[in-house]
Amino acid sequence: MATMAQALRMALHYGEEHLGVTDIFGEDVGPPLGGVFTVSQGLKTAWNSPLDERGIIGTALGLALAGQKPVCEVQFGDYIFNTIDLLKLVGNTRWSSNGQFEVPLVCMTIVGAGIHGSIYHSHSFESIAAHIPGWKIVLPSTPLDAYGLLISSIKDPNPVMFLYPKALIRVKGEELIPGEPEERELKRMIDAPTGPTLFHIEEARKSWKPQWPKGLTDYQVPIGKAKMVQEGRDITVVTYSRHVFLAKQAAAELANDGITTEIIDLRTLYPWDRDTVMQSVRKTGRVLVLNEDTPVCNFGEHILREINHHCFYELVARPRLLAGADVPGVGLHENLELASVPQVGDIVRELRAICSEVP
Amino acid sequence: MATMAQALRMALHYGEEHLGVTDIFGEDVGPPLGGVFTVSQGLKTAWNSPLDERGIIGTALGLALAGQKPVCEVQFGDYIFNTIDLLKLVGNTRWSSNGQFEVPLVCMTIVGAGIHGSIYHSHSFESIAAHIPGWKIVLPSTPLDAYGLLISSIKDPNPVMFLYPKALIRVKGEELIPGEPEERELKRMIDAPTGPTLFHIEEARKSWKPQWPKGLTDYQVPIGKAKMVQEGRDITVVTYSRHVFLAKQAAAELANDGITTEIIDLRTLYPWDRDTVMQSVRKTGRVLVLNEDTPVCNFGEHILREINHHCFYELVARPRLLAGADVPGVGLHENLELASVPQVGDIVRELRAICSEVP
């Protein structure tokens, strides 16, 4: 099965070939590297930008204003925070011009902890992103969703912030992407040759051309639709990204006690799927919102507010948020990382607490 | 009574004279203007920076690292969004260096709508600010609190984000600042002479020197302490800044129906006064959180989460947030501005809705 990096690469290729993508760019996005996580290897419109995130967002906006279809990348979500004013401009351009100018761009950036990334390769970005009006925001957890959401993002004429999880970028999927060849075959076809040093890599890739799978489709995951990961009767977990998998592990533990957990993978954070969430909460009456961003003005607090507003009298226990610790960063040592972002044990603890709450 | 601008100016003067403030700087902060809102007129350490917010925050950080005590200004909160990465660095410097480096700086910026400021002179900043770890955040609503909080901010060895409301900057206080002279006298003493053009202003101010009131004190409003603006039995409003006054007007309307409203002015947003808020909510069982920032990942959602967590079983109605509209900006025309940020009528409507909610 394809990894998320391969899935994204195939979706970008599909975008170039069939959806009018004109520019895929960012730091080290073009040859020879094709992205620090291999996402943009072998793509015909990929190019290397200067090391300058403001210039990347600004140029993407300019390209979009001139009718192009850019997909830009900020190498790590940790380095997007010098562009917030520009992201606000991107988000308000259509509205400020009273509907005259479209800004059909996609901004991709990799987020989250879980790989010993230390202070500056562990940041979440969704909470601040969601506070910026005018953007749609997606954050897939599987290669198939990553493919389908990227196709949808490219097709969307509005700015889309495409976040994707660092910890899952190399994880293989469990579902086939339409048109995806067999695993080793896929690797042979679209993974660029590598080497011990940059010099070797450059050399090896000079003559290399990817062989793109013929059968790729415009398979889409609609923006705004959550995924029911597993159904349950007793409690709902609303989460996304890496924590979908941690939630599943926690749910498995609770299952031993006969507690069944419903898990919702939001996939899109703006606009998010209120229907699926509210329906589930109405059924279970108990809910944990789970993510790894820091807890003050956390996106989960937004979800909680809406849940409270719409399901207050149906809740049988306090709804809760389990988020990252309120600290300035994720420390490098494993002890620090594990204590800074929710782990399976923490999730189990919270789920049990909610389930055992007696009003 | 002093306006908030005069109160801040006096606190800055006190800071220069008695609390070791070394630099008060920002765009147009020094002579001849002394700040676009007159806050820094006549101050001996005030100087004009280049038009560059990143440089302002970076230099403030550098000065603080070198043992100075800078108070920097970003001319409008609307223009602080190109510095978020630097604000994050300021907030994580002490922690990242394992406690070695102190960053004793104050960053002042004026925020909020209410003066026909259009898209870029109406922004709120508290929600994003509160998401950045390592900062204390204050936002006064009266000249006396502004004075006392600025003294506390300067005395604090940690970075403090000093937000203050555009709509109230010229409003006179109702309480005397310790050592404050009579109103006309104060104006004569510390307001710089003005003129029809910049040329006249420059000329007039060449020979001008402020006469600082002798009796100013280090009157402090402690960071982290909310103010009980008025007591009530039926519902609690948790708010701050300009909306304290709108809440009072709304409460006066409700009083006609015999509903009494308790109003809390948070004054400090990080760390905020959980005790005062929870105590009030436990008493009234009903709560409206009120501010004018946009609603997704709004600081009020953070407060609501905590209220829900700590007072869930004491609430007799759904707690609510009344915030700004989820739009990319505040439009210039009055119709737009009034529709974009909560007005008295909106507050009355929400308060009535909460009070009439029957579980």
Next chain:
Amino acid sequence: MKKELKLRILELMVTARCLEERMIKMSKSADGHFWLGGPGEEAFNIPLGLLARPGRGLDYDYFHFHYRNAATMLAMGMDPRDELRQANNRATDPFSGGRNFVNHFARVEWNVCPVTSTIQTQWTVAPGTARAQKRHGGSGITIVTCGDAGTAEGDFHIGLNWATQPGQEVPVLFIVTNNRYGISTSYDQVQPVDSIAEKARGYGMQWDVIDGTDVEVSYKRLTEVMNYVRTERKPFMLEAKVSRLYGHSSSSGANRVPEGSECDPMEVWAEKLIKQKVVTRKAYLEMIEAETQRMNEYLKEIKAEPAPTAESIYDHIFKEGF
């Protein structure tokens, strides 16, 4: 320069000035709330507009303006009523529907990208439209303007750097209108060197500094440099020294600077044309009178147009139903 052109420029100067003065008055009442604009820059901004190629799409020029470009817009053919509609924040304001401050243009039919209040960000956006133009071919260029103080932002460097990438030089005309002030802060307080444009050299970019209060100098040099950018498909940086006759904005005293303290390019040009007998003093004064009158009437007219509605705040955030 042909006589007709000379006269046309004078007429545009008068229109621009009368329009701005009309809006300054509005800013002092509830009619406008606020003003900032371009009196003192007309001798440069009008030639710029006359030489530009407005239109929609890659065959035309793209514009990323500062908030002092009303005269440029007029020279490009803007109906002064449209500007008044924005100043009076009518729903009919074609640029922003009553949302944005005056002189914050946006006109998709002319490739006029939304003027942003955030100083200097336009320099970071401009290389993007120019990159699309370079790829497209033809002679369309990107024109971006800014003030002197704003060049302190990092975006100044970013614009120049992205416009000069090896093998990817893009056709941007970078313009700094240097009025020697940023609000109250004088050039001498914050700028280390005599000219801002000189920094372009460090990027291997051509540059020049001109007297932007002189119509003929501006027209000639703009013709040359626009031709260079159009044909070489490379960037150029032009700094124009201009006046700021009404101060920064209505918030910092929109009153004429003291007589003679700054050059009024309209007066200078009018005197020149009177001397050259291109126009009589009487005709010039009548022109001012007539344009003042016209603007008053326009204002009356547009004030009757509908105001934006409360519900409209939600319009145009996202494109739906694609």
Next chain:
Amino acid sequence: MKKELKLRILELMVTARCLEERMIKMSKSADGHFWLGGPGEEAFNIPLGLLARPGRGLDYDYFHFHYRNAATMLAMGMDPRDELRQANNRATDPFSGGRNFVNHFARVEWNVCPVTSTIQTQWTVAPGTARAQKRHGGSGITIVTCGDAGTAEGDFHIGLNWATQPGQEVPVLFIVTNNRYGISTSYDQVQPVDSIAEKARGYGMQWDVIDGTDVEVSYKRLTEVMNYVRTERKPFMLEAKVSRLYGHSSSSGANRVPEGSECDPMEVWAEKLIKQKVVTRKAYLEMIEAETQRMNEYLKEIKAEPAPTAESIYDHIFKEGF
């Protein structure tokens, strides 16, 4: 250059190299997780450290380093164990308590400001410490380093601009160590001109470009320019051409570049000193052997030191009880 100094520099080079190689090995196991550092920059970075004046407060130099300055820190007197403590993220890591990546120094007793992962922001902070130093008087200066690719950020312009404000020029030594790469992107792809330092001219700032793989050139020019900054109290920009012998970081293949493709300044210096009979080849090889051994032992030693605890994540966010 005295013989003792020559030998001292070689020793430091060997120590720095053996330390980095020790850490590269660690990065391939759970001992380190990650590595990036400075092999290839020693001929420049060691003279820099030897000529700097570490200490606490305004009478000393302030440092805002890039993540390739380990050799500088060693030359300033750093115990290699401290670096290993960070690489192995021990609680005893004096720079960050096991929180930050290797080569992210912070040492308040030496005015070494925290190295940030955010490329180039240090250039926006440096004028701040220098402003305090200018006001204080004396000869303390601020030293800030960065790579070539990072100079594309707007912060590059900001640093130069704030350091050259009229009447407020501040004593900053701006250093670009140009290894002609940013991760995988070559200098030629993204830099429009031959030298980065030349941009300083546009700010009225002195500048120079040197061969940073040559010890004597580096030592001499650094002596001169540091003297200029110390005494003139004005900024200077120095670009040093250096090698990147182990690639960008452990994430992009921390393996030696192919033999001969980039100059190894340690080998060059050793050959020179062998020729000059300052050292024998045997002594040099023994030195490497001994230092490698020392680093292995240090690692064993520090691995026994305590790990940071989970609860410690909340330490040092705010200063309490003031």
